[in-house]
Amino acid sequence: MSRPDETPAAKPVRKVVSSEAATALFRRALRDVLLFLAAVTVVGVVLGAIFAGTRGVWGALLGAAVALVFSGTTVWSMWRSSHSSPAAMLGIVAGSWLAKMVVLVVALVALQGQDFYSKPVFLAVVLVGVLGSVALDTINYQRARIPYVEPQ
Template sequence: MGEKTGEISQYDDQRRPLLRALKFGSVALVVITLMSLSLWGALRDLPGIWGVLIGAAIGGSFVLLTVLSVLLTANTSASTTGAVVLGSWLVKIVAVIIVFYFIRDMTFYDPIALFVTVVLALVVVLACEVYGVITAKVTYVS
Protein backbone atom coordinates (compact mmCIF):
# COMPACT_ATOMS: atom_id res chain seq x y z
CA MET A 1 0.00 0.00 0.00
CA GLY A 2 2.61 2.57 1.06
CA GLU A 3 5.03 1.31 -1.60
CA LYS A 4 2.72 1.80 -4.58
CA THR A 5 1.36 5.22 -3.74
CA GLY A 6 4.43 6.61 -2.03
CA GLU A 7 2.41 7.40 1.08
CA ILE A 8 3.78 6.57 4.48
CA SER A 9 1.21 5.42 7.00
CA GLN A 10 1.32 6.33 10.67
CA TYR A 11 1.38 2.58 11.29
CA ASP A 12 4.76 2.25 9.54
CA ASP A 13 6.59 3.70 12.56
CA GLN A 14 7.95 0.73 14.49
CA ARG A 15 8.44 2.96 17.55
CA ARG A 16 4.67 3.42 17.83
CA PRO A 17 4.16 0.65 20.45
CA LEU A 18 6.94 2.10 22.60
CA LEU A 19 5.51 5.61 22.35
CA ARG A 20 2.09 4.29 23.37
CA ALA A 21 3.66 2.38 26.25
CA LEU A 22 5.40 5.53 27.45
CA LYS A 23 2.20 7.57 27.15
CA PHE A 24 -0.03 5.00 28.90
CA GLY A 25 2.56 4.33 31.60
CA SER A 26 3.02 8.03 32.32
CA VAL A 27 -0.72 8.59 32.62
CA ALA A 28 -1.01 5.58 34.92
CA LEU A 29 1.81 6.88 37.11
CA VAL A 30 0.10 10.26 37.48
CA VAL A 31 -3.22 8.60 38.37
CA ILE A 32 -1.62 6.20 40.90
CA THR A 33 0.35 9.06 42.45
CA LEU A 34 -2.73 11.28 42.84
CA MET A 35 -4.83 8.46 44.28
CA SER A 36 -2.07 7.43 46.67
CA LEU A 37 -1.46 11.02 47.72
CA SER A 38 -5.10 11.48 48.65
CA LEU A 39 -5.30 8.16 50.51
CA TRP A 40 -1.99 8.27 52.38
CA GLY A 41 -2.24 11.99 52.99
CA ALA A 42 -5.57 11.41 54.73
CA LEU A 43 -4.28 8.39 56.67
CA ARG A 44 -0.77 9.48 57.64
CA ASP A 45 -0.57 13.21 56.91
CA LEU A 46 2.77 14.63 55.71
CA PRO A 47 4.81 11.42 56.25
CA GLY A 48 2.30 9.58 54.04
CA ILE A 49 2.63 12.21 51.33
CA TRP A 50 6.41 11.97 51.41
CA GLY A 51 6.22 8.18 51.28
CA VAL A 52 3.98 8.36 48.22
CA LEU A 53 6.19 10.87 46.42
CA ILE A 54 9.34 8.82 47.02
CA GLY A 55 7.54 5.58 46.13
CA ALA A 56 6.07 6.97 42.92
CA ALA A 57 9.45 8.36 41.89
CA ILE A 58 11.16 5.02 42.49
CA GLY A 59 8.47 2.70 41.10
CA GLY A 60 7.42 4.82 38.17
CA SER A 61 10.85 5.87 37.02
CA PHE A 62 12.15 2.32 37.25
CA VAL A 63 9.68 1.07 34.64
CA LEU A 64 9.37 4.21 32.50
CA LEU A 65 13.13 4.63 32.13
CA THR A 66 13.35 1.13 30.65
CA VAL A 67 10.86 2.06 27.93
CA LEU A 68 12.72 5.32 27.36
CA SER A 69 16.05 3.53 26.95
CA VAL A 70 14.56 1.11 24.42
CA LEU A 71 12.90 4.00 22.59
CA LEU A 72 16.12 6.01 22.43
CA THR A 73 18.01 3.04 20.99
CA ALA A 74 15.24 1.93 18.61
CA ASN A 75 17.30 2.79 15.51
CA THR A 76 20.45 1.01 16.66
CA SER A 77 21.46 -2.64 16.61
CA ALA A 78 19.90 -5.21 18.93
CA SER A 79 23.17 -5.59 20.82
CA THR A 80 23.35 -1.83 21.46
CA THR A 81 19.77 -1.78 22.69
CA GLY A 82 20.46 -4.77 24.93
CA ALA A 83 23.59 -3.19 26.36
CA VAL A 84 21.80 0.10 27.07
CA VAL A 85 18.83 -1.65 28.71
CA LEU A 86 21.10 -3.85 30.83
CA GLY A 87 23.29 -0.89 31.78
CA SER A 88 20.27 1.23 32.69
CA TRP A 89 18.91 -1.56 34.90
CA LEU A 90 22.23 -1.75 36.70
CA VAL A 91 22.30 2.02 37.21
CA LYS A 92 18.68 2.03 38.42
CA ILE A 93 19.28 -0.78 40.92
CA VAL A 94 22.37 0.96 42.30
CA ALA A 95 20.44 4.25 42.53
CA VAL A 96 17.56 2.57 44.41
CA ILE A 97 19.99 0.94 46.84
CA ILE A 98 21.67 4.30 47.47
CA VAL A 99 18.32 6.05 48.01
CA PHE A 100 17.15 3.37 50.43
CA TYR A 101 20.48 3.47 52.24
CA PHE A 102 20.22 7.21 52.86
CA ILE A 103 16.56 7.26 53.90
CA ARG A 104 16.51 4.08 56.01
CA ASP A 105 16.83 5.84 59.38
CA MET A 106 14.88 8.97 58.49
CA THR A 107 11.41 9.53 59.89
CA PHE A 108 9.99 12.18 57.56
CA TYR A 109 8.22 9.57 55.37
CA ASP A 110 5.88 6.67 56.04
CA PRO A 111 7.56 3.38 55.02
CA ILE A 112 4.24 1.60 54.47
CA ALA A 113 3.03 4.33 52.10
CA LEU A 114 6.36 4.14 50.28
CA PHE A 115 6.19 0.35 49.93
CA VAL A 116 2.56 0.25 48.78
CA THR A 117 3.12 3.05 46.28
CA VAL A 118 6.27 1.44 44.85
CA VAL A 119 4.47 -1.87 44.34
CA LEU A 120 1.36 -0.22 42.88
CA ALA A 121 3.42 1.97 40.57
CA LEU A 122 5.49 -0.96 39.32
CA VAL A 123 2.50 -3.22 38.67
CA VAL A 124 0.07 -0.66 37.24
CA VAL A 125 2.58 1.22 35.08
CA LEU A 126 3.96 -2.04 33.69
CA ALA A 127 0.43 -3.33 32.98
CA CYS A 128 -0.46 -0.10 31.16
CA GLU A 129 2.74 -0.25 29.15
CA VAL A 130 2.00 -3.84 28.13
CA TYR A 131 -1.52 -2.84 27.14
CA GLY A 132 -0.12 0.04 25.07
CA VAL A 133 2.26 -2.28 23.25
CA ILE A 134 -0.13 -5.14 22.53
CA THR A 135 -2.93 -2.88 21.29
CA ALA A 136 -0.71 -0.78 19.01
CA LYS A 137 -1.41 -1.01 15.30
CA VAL A 138 1.82 -1.46 13.38
CA THR A 139 2.51 -2.45 9.79
CA TYR A 140 4.12 -5.89 9.72
CA VAL A 141 4.57 -6.26 5.97
CA SER A 142 4.84 -3.52 3.40
Protein backbone atom coordinates in the same frame (compact mmCIF):
# COMPACT_ATOMS: atom_id res chain seq x y z
CA MET B 1 9.99 -26.33 -8.17
CA SER B 2 7.36 -24.09 -9.74
CA ARG B 3 5.17 -25.04 -12.64
CA PRO B 4 5.42 -23.02 -15.86
CA ASP B 5 1.85 -21.68 -15.57
CA GLU B 6 2.47 -20.18 -12.10
CA THR B 7 3.76 -16.67 -11.63
CA PRO B 8 6.08 -16.19 -8.73
CA ALA B 9 4.45 -14.32 -5.85
CA ALA B 10 6.07 -11.17 -4.58
CA LYS B 11 8.30 -12.15 -1.72
CA PRO B 12 8.38 -9.87 1.30
CA VAL B 13 11.68 -8.18 1.95
CA ARG B 14 13.00 -8.18 5.49
CA LYS B 15 13.92 -4.81 6.86
CA VAL B 16 14.27 -3.04 10.18
CA VAL B 17 11.06 -2.62 12.16
CA SER B 18 8.91 0.19 10.84
CA SER B 19 10.17 3.28 12.60
CA GLU B 20 6.76 4.95 12.60
CA ALA B 21 5.06 1.94 14.19
CA ALA B 22 7.76 1.50 16.84
CA THR B 23 7.81 5.20 17.63
CA ALA B 24 4.03 5.22 18.01
CA LEU B 25 4.18 2.21 20.34
CA PHE B 26 6.81 3.70 22.64
CA ARG B 27 5.25 7.17 22.59
CA ARG B 28 1.86 5.71 23.57
CA ALA B 29 3.43 3.48 26.25
CA LEU B 30 5.38 6.38 27.78
CA ARG B 31 2.31 8.64 27.74
CA ASP B 32 0.15 5.97 29.38
CA VAL B 33 2.76 5.26 32.07
CA LEU B 34 3.17 8.95 32.88
CA LEU B 35 -0.60 9.49 33.12
CA PHE B 36 -1.01 6.36 35.24
CA LEU B 37 1.79 7.37 37.60
CA ALA B 38 0.33 10.88 37.91
CA ALA B 39 -2.99 9.33 38.96
CA VAL B 40 -1.24 6.93 41.38
CA THR B 41 0.63 9.90 42.87
CA VAL B 42 -2.55 11.89 43.45
CA VAL B 43 -4.42 8.94 44.96
CA GLY B 44 -1.36 7.94 47.02
CA VAL B 45 -0.92 11.46 48.39
CA VAL B 46 -4.59 11.73 49.33
CA LEU B 47 -4.73 8.28 50.95
CA GLY B 48 -1.33 8.79 52.56
CA ALA B 49 -2.49 12.08 54.07
CA ILE B 50 -5.67 10.44 55.38
CA PHE B 51 -3.97 7.40 56.92
CA ALA B 52 -0.51 8.68 57.88
CA GLY B 53 -0.61 12.47 57.73
CA THR B 54 2.41 14.33 56.41
CA ARG B 55 4.52 11.19 56.59
CA GLY B 56 2.05 9.49 54.22
CA VAL B 57 2.29 12.35 51.76
CA TRP B 58 6.08 12.07 51.70
CA GLY B 59 5.88 8.28 51.40
CA ALA B 60 3.55 8.60 48.40
CA LEU B 61 5.74 11.21 46.70
CA LEU B 62 8.92 9.18 47.20
CA GLY B 63 7.18 5.99 46.06
CA ALA B 64 5.89 7.69 42.92
CA ALA B 65 9.38 8.99 42.15
CA VAL B 66 10.86 5.48 42.46
CA ALA B 67 8.08 4.02 40.29
CA LEU B 68 8.68 6.74 37.69
CA VAL B 69 12.41 6.02 37.58
CA PHE B 70 11.77 2.30 37.15
CA SER B 71 8.95 2.43 34.64
CA GLY B 72 9.84 5.56 32.72
CA THR B 73 13.48 4.71 32.08
CA THR B 74 12.58 1.25 30.79
CA VAL B 75 10.22 2.58 28.13
CA TRP B 76 12.52 5.49 27.32
CA SER B 77 15.61 3.30 26.88
CA MET B 78 13.73 0.86 24.65
CA TRP B 79 12.36 3.75 22.57
CA ARG B 80 15.77 5.35 22.13
CA SER B 81 17.44 2.07 21.20
CA SER B 82 14.67 0.56 19.05
CA HIS B 83 16.43 1.53 15.82
CA SER B 84 19.77 0.12 16.93
CA SER B 85 21.19 -3.31 16.42
CA PRO B 86 19.98 -6.00 18.83
CA ALA B 87 23.34 -5.98 20.62
CA ALA B 88 23.26 -2.21 21.08
CA MET B 89 19.66 -2.33 22.29
CA LEU B 90 20.55 -5.06 24.80
CA GLY B 91 23.45 -2.98 26.05
CA ILE B 92 21.36 0.15 26.46
CA VAL B 93 18.43 -1.59 28.17
CA ALA B 94 20.72 -3.65 30.44
CA GLY B 95 22.79 -0.55 31.23
CA SER B 96 19.67 1.41 32.18
CA TRP B 97 18.53 -1.48 34.37
CA LEU B 98 21.88 -1.52 36.14
CA ALA B 99 21.74 2.25 36.62
CA LYS B 100 18.22 1.93 38.09
CA MET B 101 19.45 -0.68 40.56
CA VAL B 102 22.30 1.58 41.68
CA VAL B 103 19.91 4.52 42.10
CA LEU B 104 17.48 2.33 44.06
CA VAL B 105 20.17 1.03 46.41
CA VAL B 106 21.52 4.55 47.00
CA ALA B 107 18.00 5.88 47.63
CA LEU B 108 17.13 3.06 50.04
CA VAL B 109 20.39 3.51 51.94
CA ALA B 110 19.80 7.26 52.14
CA LEU B 111 16.23 6.73 53.37
CA GLN B 112 17.19 4.05 55.90
CA GLY B 113 16.47 5.20 59.41
CA GLN B 114 14.59 8.32 58.29
CA ASP B 115 11.23 8.89 59.89
CA PHE B 116 9.82 11.72 57.77
CA TYR B 117 7.96 9.32 55.44
CA SER B 118 5.61 6.37 55.85
CA LYS B 119 7.24 3.15 54.71
CA PRO B 120 3.94 1.27 54.14
CA VAL B 121 2.62 4.08 51.93
CA PHE B 122 5.95 4.21 50.11
CA LEU B 123 5.86 0.46 49.45
CA ALA B 124 2.21 0.49 48.37
CA VAL B 125 2.73 3.31 45.87
CA VAL B 126 5.88 1.68 44.44
CA LEU B 127 4.13 -1.68 44.01
CA VAL B 128 0.96 -0.24 42.48
CA GLY B 129 2.98 2.07 40.23
CA VAL B 130 5.44 -0.52 38.93
CA LEU B 131 2.94 -3.37 38.51
CA GLY B 132 0.40 -1.07 36.85
CA SER B 133 3.08 0.22 34.50
CA VAL B 134 4.05 -3.32 33.54
CA ALA B 135 0.40 -4.07 32.80
CA LEU B 136 0.10 -0.93 30.66
CA ASP B 137 3.29 -1.78 28.76
CA THR B 138 1.94 -5.26 28.08
CA ILE B 139 -1.39 -3.94 26.83
CA ASN B 140 0.31 -1.38 24.58
CA TYR B 141 2.62 -4.03 23.16
CA GLN B 142 -0.27 -6.40 22.45
CA ARG B 143 -2.23 -3.65 20.68
CA ALA B 144 0.71 -2.42 18.60
CA ARG B 145 0.51 -2.98 14.87
CA ILE B 146 4.17 -3.57 14.01
CA PRO B 147 4.66 -5.79 10.98
CA TYR B 148 7.34 -8.47 11.00
CA VAL B 149 8.12 -7.88 7.33
CA GLU B 150 7.11 -5.18 4.89
CA PRO B 151 6.65 -5.69 1.16
CA GLN B 152 8.69 -3.59 -1.25
